[in-house]
Amino acid sequence: MSKQITIILAAVLVPVLAACAPEPPPALVIGMASGPVSLDPHTQDEGVTASILSNMYEGLMGFDPHLKVVPVLADGYNNPDERTWVFTLRRDVRFHDGRPLTPEDVVYSLDRARTHPDSVFRTMLAVVHQVRKLDDRTVVIITRRPQPVLIRMLALVSIIPAGFRPERDIRGTGPYMMTRYIPRQELSAEYFPQYHGPVPEFQAVTWRFIIDDQQRAQALIDGRIDLDSDLAAADEERVKWQNHLAVAAWHGSSVTCLNLNVGGDPRTNPLADRRVRQAISLAINR
Known part of the structure; x- marks a missing residue:
């Protein structure tokens, strides 16, 4: 599915916008339809929330711009048997409060993600039997059965400081830290x-x-935002006519499902x- 995005992709700033400049330039303002x-x-695991938090939180593993799974907070890993995964942590990682990353943080984060009553990862991580510290740089994960895609699953789980409650604050290891x-x-976040x-x-x-599509598009035209990540089709033409703006579209990795309620009487439920x-199936442009 293509998504209309102006200038740059808002969802994941770091992989797309990473550079080697010694001093980053000033701020970027992104307009979004919701927070x-x-x-x-x-x-x-809602899309807008994940796209924002992914700039401040990281997992043991992550995805590169081509969606290949790569180590992030892990320096490397090995799989000595079909149920055991051993991860070595990077030495140079710090949380936004200055604390260094430790195996205790990883154990706490993964245990919280698989046991918290409101965690969206409980079902996915039900295959994990145990997470434990091996030494000052090593974490071992034991699964209940072979799980060859475990590293992909871990790319979705953010690591937070041991004991931290993230309901009202953000304290991650990512390139940006929340300021307001x-x-x-x-x-708002700063480098x-x-x-x-x-x-x-x-x-x-x-x-x-x-929230309002027209107001957001006008804010883009007026220069009050630099990017409209949710540009509506109805506003695309007037944005294209602006010499100082550009509209770009490309395929994303999200999947949209159309779920139909087919129960009941056709006289009250046409579906x-x-x-x-x-007829609905035939009307969809595939």
């Missing part, structure tokens, strides 16, 4: 100078939440009629 549902990276959050209005990876393109980023469902 994060929660600041807790373990209790939601006004629910339903905006979230974390102790970040272990490449220096990002911008010194600071603000995500501004503007219960097979012919209606066939």
Whole structure:
């Protein structure tokens, strides 16, 4: 599915915008149709929330721009038998409060993600039997049965400091650290100078939440935001006519499902009629 995005991709700033410049330039302001549902990276998997938090939180593993799984907080890993995974942690990682990353943080994060009553990862991580510290740089994960895609699963789980409660604050290891959050209005973050990876393109980023499509497009035209990550099709033409703006579209990795309620009487629920469902299927441009 293609998504209309102006200038750059808002969802994941670091892989797309990573650069080697010694000093990042000024702030980027991104307009979005909605804000994060929660600041807790373990209790939601909603797209907007994940796209924002992914700039501040990281996992043991992650995805590169080509969606290949690569080590992030892990320096490397090995799989000595079909149920055992051994991860060596990087030495140069610090949380936004200055604390170094330790195996205790990884154990706490993965245990929280697989046992917290509101965690969206409980089912996915049910295959994990045990997470334990082996030494000061090593974490061992034992699964209940062979799970060859475990490293892909771990790319989705953010690592937080041991004992930290992330409901109202963000304390990750990512390239940006949160500086201001006004629910339903905006979230701002600055470059974390102790970040272990490449220096990002911008010194600071603000995500501004503007629900109305026309107001958000006008803010882009007026220069009050630099990017509209949710540009509506109805506003595309007037944005294209602006000499200082550009519209770009490309395929994303998200999947959209159309779920139909086919129960009940066709007289009250047209979708219960097979012919209606066939008509909908034929109308979809594949």
